[in-house]
Amino acid sequence: KGTLYIVPTPLGNLGDISQRALNVLGEVALICAEDTRHTGQLLHHFSIRTPTQSLHDHNEKQKAAFILGKLEGGLNVALVSDAGTPLISDPGYTLVSLCREAGIKVVPLPGPCAAIAALSASGLPTDRFAFEGFLPAKQGARVTELEALSEEPRTLVFYEAPRRILDTLADMESVFGPERQVVLAKELTKTFETIHGASIAELQAWLKEDSDRQKGEMVLMVAPAPKTDALPKAAVTLFMALAQDLP
Ligand code: SAM
Numbered sequence: 001k002g003t004l005y006i007v008p009t010p011l012g013n014l015g016d017i018s019q020r021a022l023n024v025l026g027e028v029a030l031i032c033a034e035d036t037r038h039t040g041q042l043l044h045h046f047s048i049r050t051p052t053q054s055l056h057d058h059n060e061k062q063k064a065a066f067i068l069g070k071l072e073g074g075l076n077v078a079l080v081s082d083a084g085t086p087l088i089s090d091p092g093y094t095l096v097s098l099c100r101e102a103g104i105k106v107v108p109l110p111g112p113c114a115a116i117a118a119l120s121a122s123g124l125p126t127d128r129f130a131f132e133g134f135l136p137a138k139q140g141a142r143v144t145e146l147e148a149l150s151e152e153p154r155t156l157v158f159y160e161a162p163r164r165i166l167d168t169l170a171d172m173e174s175v176f177g178p179e180r181q182v183v184l185a186k187e188l189t190k191t192f193e194t195i196h197g198a199s200i201a202e203l204q205a206w207l208k209e210d211s212d213r214q215k216g217e218m219v220l221m222v223a224p225a226p227k228t229d230a231l232p233k234a235a236v237t238l239f240m241a242l243a244q245d246l247p
Pocket of ligand 1: 217
């Protein structure tokens with residue numbers, strides 16, 4: 001049987017490709033890519049001629065079975081996404097779980113990942129953190145998710161889109177309070193890389209001051225909830241409910 005290699009690719013700076021990634025991409029029989037045109041440019045840059053196959057969110061189930069067949073047949077395959085580490089808010093979950101169930105060896109190459117790069121430079125606690133990926137686009141669902149995280153004792157790491165950053169921060173202000181510290185890491189590894197730490201209220205003001213600051217790829221990190229002596233919200237709610245029945 002063949003091996004499936006999980007190959008991270010640069011977030012913006014081509015110098016971040018590893019030697020091992022180049023070797024694997026050059027040696028496998030097939031590269032599964034989120035966007036074959038995008039990956040084609042990367043391969044062209046490094047003069048790699050390995051054929052590519054598309055594997056994205058909309059065809060993953062059907063394509064995963066096809067690729068599993070190739071692996072069963074003895075071919076080695078590499079999985080890449082447009083940027084960073086596959087499966088981290090990117091396609092590949094179906095393929096990897098299928099492969100592991102089928103006893104295909106899955107070999108991960110370490111490499112670029114926006115969440116980890118951002119966290120490492122944030123100055124927020126890194127001993128424990130929770131990666132939350134993208135928040136829901138709809139406000140109701142977003143607020144519900146933020147409420148569930150409001151007392152989270154670990155640093156929170158989110159991916160966010162420029163068109164939603166102000167809405168998300170407004171919701172964070174109402175759920176976490178204006179004072180909670182946040183760090184916005186933008187355009188990591190690129191020319192306009194910026195890592196800006198502030199309170200939630202200050203970050204909103206900073207972004208509104210200059211609309212260019214709202215542009216680019218971004219990771220938003222939130223400091224852990226402050227430790228308080230107060231009872232957790234759920235305990236207070238339960239207590240209030242019980243108190244109504246007390247004499
Ligand atoms: N798999 C990728 C990884 O390992 O980071 C993430 C893919 S996800 C579809 C894309 C999101 O990652 C962007 O919306 C942004 O939140 C974040 N991201 C990707 N590249 C980035 C960069 N250069 N700087 C900051 N954030 C980035």
